[in-house]
Amino acid sequence: MNTALWDFGRGTGVVALVLLTVSTVLGIATRSGRPAPWLPRFAITEVHRNVSLLATVFVALHVVLLLFDPYAMLRLFDLVVPFAGNYRPFWQGLGTLALDILLVIVVTSLLRHRLGHRTWRAIHWTAYGLWPVGFAHALGTGTDAFSTWFLALAVVCAAAVIGALSWRLSTRFTKLEARI
Numbered sequence: 069m070n071t072a073l074w075d076f077g078r079g080t081g082v083v084a085l086v087l088l089t090v091s092t093v094l095g096i097a098t099r100s101g102r103p104a105p106w107l108p109r110f111a112i113t114e115v116h117r118n119v120s121l122l123a124t125v126f127v128a129l130h131v132v133l134l135l136f137d138p139y140a141m142l143r144l145f146d147l148v149v150p151f152a153g154n155y156r157p158f159w160q161g162l163g164t165l166a167l168d169i170l171l172v173i174v175v176t177s178l179l180r181h182r183l184g185h186r187t188w189r190a191i192h193w194t195a196y197g198l199w200p201v202g203f204a205h206a207l208g209t210g211t212d213a214f215s216t217w218f219l220a221l222a223v224v225c226a227a228a229v230i231g232a233l234s235w236r237l238s239t240r241f242t243k244l245e246a247r248i
Contacts, residue, residue: 073137078212080130082221085206087123089225092199094119096232124174131167159208166202169194199229
């Protein structure tokens with residue numbers, strides 16, 4: 069039972085990575101304005117929001133569990149200031165940076181109606197930086213980073229995001245205009 073916090077901390081980090089990947093892919097799909105074959109357009113946006121919220125919950129669990137874990141030895145300071153940690157400071161710092169970006173996205177999304185769409189959207193573009201920073205954190209800090217199962221999962225996550233971005237940046241992509 070000594071390693072329970074460590075194990076749950078690692079597990080929630082892996083689940084957070086998967087959920088952030090799904091959120092990123094859905095965010096790119098939402099931007100297209102196209103419906104999925106199995107969902108209407110508005111549902112993709114709702115699923116994106118709900119997956120993003122769930123990802124935020126798992127990131128919070130990941131951080132809190134490792135904050136109280138005696139093996140991780142995180143300090144509150146490490147959760148706010150990137151690259152100041154004791155354990156693999158660069159890679160841990162990427163996790164702190166990802167957390168900071170996530171907090172900005174969450175706060176501005178909660179205040180979206182007060183910020184205006186253009187301002188919110190400009191800030192929300194930082195989400196494109198969140199995924200690769202969190203992904204690098206998982207590969208550099210994770211104790212499972214070089215296990216076969218995690219590498220396979222990382223390849224699937226990377227392929228999903230790269231595939232969605234490639235589609236979004238391709239010349240075949242055309243944004244559908246909203247019908248009035």
